[in-house]
Amino acid sequence: MQVVYRQQIAQEIEELKQEFGSDRSALLPILHVMQERYRYIPDRVLQSIAHAFDIHPAEVEGVVSFYSFFETREKLGKYVIRLCQTISCDMVAKDNVARQLENELGIKFGETTRDGMFTLKYTNCLGLCDQGPAMLVNERLFAGVTPDMVHQILIEARRNFVRSDFPCFIPSNVCRRGPILDNGTEPGEGLRAALEQHPEEIIAIIEASQLRGRGGAGFPTAFKWQLAAQDPDEQKYVVCNADEGEPGTFKDRYLLTEHFEAVLDGMTIAAYTIGASQGYIYLRIEYLYLRDTLLAAITRRRESGLLGDKILGKEGFTFDIDIRMGAGSYVCGEETALIQSLEGERGEPRNRPPFPVDTGFFGHPTIVNNVETFLDATLIVVKGPEWFSQHGTDTSKGTKLFSISGECERPGIYELPFGTSIHDLLKEVGAEDAKAVQIGGAAGRCVSRDHFDRTLGFEDLSTGGSIIVFGPETDMLEVARNFSDFFVDESCGQCTPCRIGNVKIRECITMLEEGRCSSAYLNELIKLGDTMRLASKCGLGQAGGNAFRTIAGAFTDEILGRIPGSD
Amino acid sequence: MSHDSQTDPDQGRAPRSETISDYRRHTDDATLRSIVKATIDGIEIEVPFGTTILDAAKTVGVTIPTLCQHDNLCIAGVCRICVVEVDGERTLHASCSYPITSPIDIRTHTQKIRQARRHILELMLSEHVGECYACCRNGHCELQKLASTYGVDFYRFGHRTEERYGRDDSSPSLVRDMDKCILCRRCVRACIDLQEVGAYNIFNRGYETKVTTFLDRPMWEAVCINCGQCINHCPTGALHSKDMSDDVWAAIDDPEKHVVIQTAPAPRAAIGECFGLEPGTPVTLQLNTAIRHCGFDRVFDTNFAADLTIMEEGAELLQRLYQAVVEEKEVALPLFTTCSPGWVKFLEYFYPEMIPHLSSAKSPQQMFGAVIKTYYAELNDIDPFDIVTVSLMPCTAKKYECNRPEFHDSGFKDVDYVLTTREMAQMIMEVGVNLPDMPESDFDDPFGKATGSGVIFGATGGVMESAIRTVYELVTGESVENLFDHLRIMPVRGFEGIKYAELEIPGTAGVPDLLKEVIPDLDWLAGKTLKVAVAHGTANAKRVLENIRRGGEFADCHFIEFMACSGGCLGGGGQPIPTNRAILEARARGIYEEDEHSSVRKSFENPAIVQLYRDFLTEGPLGSRSHELLHTSYTVRTRMMV
Secondary structure, eight states: OHHHHHHHHHHHHHHHHHHHOSSGGGHHHHHHHHHHHHSSOOHHHHHHHHHHHTSOHHHHHHHHHHSTTOOOSSOOOSEEEEEEOSHHHHHTTHHHHHHHHHHHHTOOTTOBOTTSOEEEEEESOOSOGGGOSOEEETTEEEOSOOHHHHHHHHHHHHTTTSSOSSOSSOOOOEEEOOTTTTOOOOTTHHHHHHHTSOHHHHHHHHHHHTOBOTTSSOOBHHHHHHHHHHOOOSOOEEEEEEOOOSTTOOHHHHHHHHSHHHHHHHHHHHHHHHTOOEEEEEEOGGGHHHHHHHHHHHHHHHHTTSSBSSGGGOTTOOBEEEEEEOOSOGGGGSHHHHHHHHTTSOOOOOOSSSOTTTSOGGGSOEEEEEHHHHHHHHHHHHHOHHHHHTSBOSSSBSEEEEEEEESSSSOEEEEEETTOBHHHHHHHHTOTTOSEEEESGGGSEEEEGGGTTOBBSTTSBOOSSEEEEEOTTOOHHHHHHHHHHHHHHHSOSOSHHHHHHHHHHHHHHHHHHTTOOOHHHHHHHHHHHHHHHHHOSSHHHHHTTHHHHHHHHHOHHHHSSOOTTOO | OOOSTTTOTTTSOOOGGGOOGGGGGGSOHHHHTOEEEEEETTEEEEEETTOBHHHHHHHTTOOOOOSSOOTTSOOOOOSOTTEEEETTOSSOEETTTOBOOSOEEEESSOHHHHHHHHHHHHHHHHTOOSOGGGSTTTTSOHHHHHHHHTTOOSOTTOOOOSOSSOEEOOSSSEEEEGGGOOOOOHHHHIIIIITOOOOEEEESOGGGOEEEEGGGOOTTTSOOOOOOHHHHHOSSTTEEEOOOHHHHHHHHHOTTOEEEEEEOHHHHHHGGGGGTOOTTOOOHHHHHHHHHHHTOSEEEEHHHHHHHHHHHHHHHHHHHHHHHHTSOOOOOOSEEOOSOHHHHHHHHHHOGGGGGGBOSBOOHHHHHHHHIIIIIHHHHTOOGGGEEEEEEESOSHHHHHTTSTTOOTTSSOSOOEEEEHHHHHHHHHHTTOOGGGSOOOOOOTTSOOOOHHHHGGGSTTHHHHHHHHHHHHHHHOSOGGGTSGGGOOGGGOSOOSEEEEEEEOOOOOOOOGGGTTTOSOOGGGTTOEEEEEEEESHHHHHHHHHHHHTTOGGGGOSEEEEESSTTGGGGOTTSOSOOOHHHHHHHHHHHHHHHHTOSOOSGGGOHHHHHHHHHTSTTOTTSHHHHHHHBOOOOOOOOOOO
């Protein structure tokens, strides 16, 4: 009996290898399918996969255990409920929803009901920060969940959602549109314009626009493309980073829904510019519900000659795009970790140098750009660099999409020019009484009221778009705790400063909560934050202590000297 | 760093996050060969393109601390202790993983760097459970040494006292104490990259990250070949060998017991390191005295058993060749050596269908154990029940080997205890002896006389060289010296991961008396070319085995020596720490020197061997008594866990 079972699994994996390829990059896609089939990944599957890829079972388990959406220990429920625990949802009483879920199901988080129907789990940011608390039931998304909705959702789930009172798609709140969102371009328009140019001219156009990466780090896009274009390697890749995992960011979800054609145009233009023949969209698993629509769009483009061989009749230009799903890991938003994940490895950032532009996916030149960057690139090619660079500041050109959540009257997506001050922004979103603003999510920094004259832009407050507003009543220590919990959980665990440093920060927060932290120790921890910033291996590890450092710096009086149990 | 198949990350299967050499692919040859200028702490240097900052700093005597970096392994860049400042860069960079490809200005000990290093150490120490004075690595722990260098005098970030993981001492070879693990991943890289065993990996992430086995099973259940390379690469006391010295002391202290020890050549070339001597300093005869000082009743030379192995394995090779060539039987060729129990277990796990290729001859250790509890017991009229056989080995797999159920051919457990080089050194220190000060004394009879052939078993290629010396001469009747100056069979020496050699057999003599029972004549060998290969480190073994599977050039070999560890026994998992290429080379020099100084250098000429076959194993090699005592069988092992 067991032998039959083993052979059956081996057979399944062979078939999946046919579908996803036999190199290691097929590992995650296969694991996803197997988890869906078995509702977890049994030991035998791990071993059979190892055998099929000629790697060690410990390596496969090492990969699986890295990602929070994979489960190896026990069968998950038919419905896995994942409640967002990240800051914006936390501020709108996700705890009440959590308690009610536990009450209704009679289990605790991390457990599965005895009938095998439901598993309760916490998850990090679902990209619905302006409409929280957010919750996934398998791939179905629920917004603004209240305790009294819980019962109804569970009843619907038990009936397999044949009928639902809740919307099957939750639209984004776009509060302010600008030139990017009101672009009015047609699918393929950008690509057509681009193919009339020489690749070098495209680089020149992008360079003239002074476009910098929209993911947060702000690397000049033209320079990145140029480095990849120069490389003599014949195999190159274009990767779209749709792993929007930074707490408080949700603008890419919107772009993928409403401006996906232009994003695909951007990827194809990039491929034409650098000479790539394969592209990947690395989509976070939390956005699984978008996949089918995106795949359909890609298929349509193949049919209309915008992807595939001889794109738009251009001789020798072949390019195709595939979607690869993440599996629940924040660090995979870092470009080298993302490439590791694409290659079927643990999503651990690589040493830099070498950089992906010359040593990326399977060692080939690879450009990784944010969803918004590809969109911007398309529009710049269509409308010209001046159209873009007329907005913004000297060093931060263009308008940028901001995801604004937290305690404000009008949370949502805003397109604003770089150079906008926090003060102006808060006026716009209806939060003039804000106590502080978190710029850049968990990896960002906290800006207190007396610095609201600071501006958004690479030269001052750099962000991939996440802005979280804290109202006058917010306990900043609770904010710090939420961010530190996030990093303790999401650190890849590879390098010492990030792995242990974040734990020390969390311990210090506990000490502060209990009113037993000395000023001297708090200062040590702020210095430790400096070490984390300087010595961690990747950009996210370097940012791990930022929130704590800035909160502890700006709100020292608020967080010190607490009386235990006084909250 | 050398770039042969063992240490070149391009060749290994290390996780890709842990390689940097890829940049070479995108650089033209002229650039790769170019020289780049850099400044380190104000010192101007010129280094070859791509040299890491760490290596560049070494050339000008600037010391940068390291933990996750190890010369034998690919780069990880995870501990961050080696961070330096590169002018113009926003953050610090790990010097072990930063290649110098353009002129840069580097600082190695600014305030920022010192603070970062101190913090990193203190973070590690805050999670490092256990007290230094109750740790087997006390005094030679890399973490402890750095803590001392950087003046850590208090636990800035606290210190965990309760265990998170607990100890796993289920393996006969090693103990894992993961509470002392600093997650440098050296064991993981050694196990995957050097050994291709993959017993360990990194699991989970964030603070939950840990090194463990598949399904978190205890080591006894894990797919592990007991080679101990993880131990040798561990910077702390998180991994250490299972120390049997308390049991050995108990046996020594028991007046009823006759405690004998056999010492293998590789520990003798290395144990001096534990007493501050240069690697490769010969201390064999001083060691004999020191061991007697500990209270052992007899000290024997494992080389005797090595010579015996050559006789039995050589005879087996000739027999199989005869069966294949003359009788045209289906026999498994090439014949694989079986001296290395880690290698044997590797084959049993990963290539069980090739078990017939393994020589049925036991390893020298087990042959010796069986001979001691039979021949030696008879000769000296001692009840084998009262004999305790101990062996001094460079190897942790030997600890497991002596516990294999097959090895009770004397009617008792053939070898009772195995001590590694490190444990023996500890015992000697415990009796207050400084090894280098000991007077010299010889091995005990009747196995006192060993040959140089036995000695070189310790180095990779040594078994092959010994086998060639004996087989060639027995077959051709000609002296090997005619072919190889000073009996140095260079093609099988050295540290290249896989070595290949051919040896033409010009003509044959009559069958020597000793082999009369094995083969009727040797004429069929005349004019043939003997093809042999040597592989060390099971990752290299895997390459050879895959080649054989594909029907590649190694499938045509006749005889292949495999050793589980890189460098052979010299680099064994029980050897002094650290072990790297330079140290291996020094130890090898020690061994080859001992060989050159031996009066007898061919196994079949060893008088004790001649005597053994005359008096005890009277049917000669492969005779029935040999079969009973000196040969064994192997087990198919499944990797599938349920």
